[in-house]
Amino acid sequence: xxxxxxxxxxxxxxxxxxxxxxxxxxxxxxxxxxxxxxxxxxxxxxxxxxxxxxxxxxxxxxxxxxxxxxxxxxxxxxxxxxxxxxxxxxxxxxxxxxxxxxxxxxxxxxxxxxxxxxxxxxxxxxxxxxxxxxxxxxxxxxxxxxxxxxxxxxxxxxxxxxxxxxxxxxxxxxxxxxxxxxxxxxxxxxxxxxxxxxxxxxx
Amino acid sequence: xxxxxxxxxxxxxxxxxxxxxxxxxxxxxxxxxxxxxxxxxxxxxxxxxxxxxxxxxxxxxxxxxxxxxxxxxxxxxxxxxxxxxxxxxxxxxxxxxxxxxxxxxxxxxxxxxxxxxxxxxxxxxxxxxxxxxxxxxxxxxxxxxxxxxxxxxxxxxxxxxxxxxxxxxxxxxxxxxxxxxxxxxxxxxxxxxxxxxxxxxxxxxxxxxxxxxxxxxxxxxxxxxxxxxxxxxxxxxxxxxxxxxxxxxxxxxxxxxxxxxxxxxxxxxx
Numbered sequence: 001x002x003x004x005x006x007x008x009x010x011x012x013x014x015x016x017x018x019x020x021x022x023x024x025x026x027x028x029x030x031x032x033x034x035x036x037x038x039x040x041x042x043x044x045x046x047x048x049x050x051x052x053x054x055x056x057x058x059x060x061x062x063x064x065x066x067x068x069x070x071x072x073x074x075x076x077x078x079x080x081x082x083x084x085x086x087x088x089x090x091x092x093x094x095x096x097x098x099x100x101x102x103x104x105x106x107x108x109x110x111x112x113x114x115x116x117x118x119x120x121x122x123x124x125x126x127x128x129x130x131x132x133x134x135x136x137x138x139x140x141x142x143x144x145x146x147x148x149x150x151x152x153x154x155x156x157x158x159x160x161x162x163x164x165x166x167x168x169x170x171x172x173x174x175x176x177x178x179x180x181x182x183x184x185x186x187x188x189x190x191x192x193x194x195x196x197x198x199x200x201x202x203x
Numbered sequence: 204x205x206x207x208x209x210x211x212x213x214x215x216x217x218x219x220x221x222x223x224x225x226x227x228x229x230x231x232x233x234x235x236x237x238x239x240x241x242x243x244x245x246x247x248x249x250x251x252x253x254x255x256x257x258x259x260x261x262x263x264x265x266x267x268x269x270x271x272x273x274x275x276x277x278x279x280x281x282x283x284x285x286x287x288x289x290x291x292x293x294x295x296x297x298x299x300x301x302x303x304x305x306x307x308x309x310x311x312x313x314x315x316x317x318x319x320x321x322x323x324x325x326x327x328x329x330x331x332x333x334x335x336x337x338x339x340x341x342x343x344x345x346x347x348x349x350x351x352x353x354x355x356x357x358x359x360x361x362x363x364x365x366x367x368x369x370x371x372x373x374x375x376x377x378x379x380x381x382x383x384x385x386x387x388x389x390x391x392x393x394x395x396x397x398x399x400x401x402x403x404x405x406x407x408x409x410x411x412x413x414x415x416x417x418x419x420x421x422x423x424x425x426x427x428x429x430x431x432x433x434x435x436x437x438x439x440x441x442x443x444x445x446x447x448x449x450x451x452x453x454x455x456x457x458x459x460x461x462x463x464x465x466x467x468x469x470x471x472x473x
Contacts, residue, residue: 013296013297013299013300013301013327014297015270015273015297015298015299016273016277016299016301019273019274019275019277019299020277023277048323048324049323049324050324113417113418113419113442114417114418115325115326115388115418116205117326117388117389117419117442118205118206118208118248118419118442118443119205119206119208119248119472120204120205120206121204140206140472142278142279144279144301144326145326146325146326162204163205182279184277185277185278185279185301186277186278187243187277187278188277190277191277
């Protein structure tokens with residue numbers, strides 16, 4: 001069974017992602033320490049809270065995350081977890097991110113209701129993306145966010161979603177993957193995304 | 204495109220689902236986890252659990268329920284009813300709920316909205332507002348109240364707390380705006396005039412609210428058929444519709460309602 005660590009960086013609901021990963025056959029556990037990341041097959045950066053506080057709480061772990069990825073261990077960022085993987089964010093000031101992807105996290109345009117809450121569609125640009133295997137184009141997935149990633153050239157955008165602006169809803173650079181939506185809250189489609197990730201970890 | 208959401212609501216008492224008419228005369232309607240799964244299979248977009256237990260041991264029962272639901276349900280769910288403090292909010296969220304809805308506690312201490320949304324994020328703080336129309340005479344405009352012309356006459360909307368039992372004498376439209384300023388991520392609006400009547404939602408209230416606030420509005424109370432839900436989501440401008448009775452007693456499935464909405468041009472997840 002693959003062992004997946006869910007990084008606890010402060011607040012919110014980590015049970016649903018843990019339960020989702022267990023449902024698709026992984027051994028998932030929550031950890032808030034560097035020691036907890038020892039001997040894991042993959043890491044999930046979940047999506048709750050505000051960028052500034054999250055990145056502060058992650059400070060001790062950022063080096064370990066980088067070496068795990070360098071060693072080929074898959075990493076999945078979800079929602080805020082996706083945003084933390086970028087260069088920097090403008091949420092509540094200016095905060096430097098983990099820098100796995102090049103781009104800036106900015107607020108959704110004010111012409112739409114913020115936060116973007118609810119089910120929206122995936123426009124799949126790269127059907128070959130590991131996470132998107134057997135996910136039909138136009139599938140609905142669940143979003144809850146106020147900021148999005150403005151990616152720089154060279155970042156692989158595997159799927160996009162439109163809400164006031166066209167933004168990346170899946171990005172990847174193997175072995176790092178990230179979704180702006182919550183697969184653990186996206187019903188059967190979301191569970192399939194998690195299963196695809198677990199299968200990739202198991203490969 | 205962002206879909207409009209259909210949200211079955213499960214009133215829970217001592218760990219069992221009940222549904223009353225006008226918040227009174229409760230009838231037992233099943234096991235919450237089983238019902239939750241049934242709605243998930245039918246295509247519900249979210250679920251709301253409203254705990255109406257008033258007993259001393261309620262907190263533990265509720266947390267158990269949230270944990271059990273979280274293990275099997277892979278769509279978002281909100282928990283409300285009797286949530287009073289930031290620590291209540293934290294325990295419900297960490298048991299696996301995605302959002303909490305607060306009503307009486309928010310009216311009595313609006314700062315809780317600010318504190319909770321700062322700590323946990325606006326997206327998980329739903330402010331629930333129970334309202335009732337107060338009709339006024341042609342020449343009357345009470346101070347501090349937003350009076351509107353409706354099909355049934357001139358009125359303003361009063362806020363009620365304690366499960367619809369106690370009027371506050373506070374304008375609901377202004378309260379909604381304040382709640383959003385303080386950090387509410389969504390508003391769940393229930394009309395006591397319409398609750399349990401199956402006559403349709405208070406469309407005039409919903410339309411005015413969606414004109415005024417920038418966060419998603421969940422319409423509640425009054426759905427008797429799919430047409431009422433369609434009206435709330437189109438004319439009323441609501442982003443989601445919450446309903447209980449029409450689903451609980453098997454009158455319509457969530458999927459039937461969604462198909463009806465899709466036929467009428469409303470984007471839904473099917």
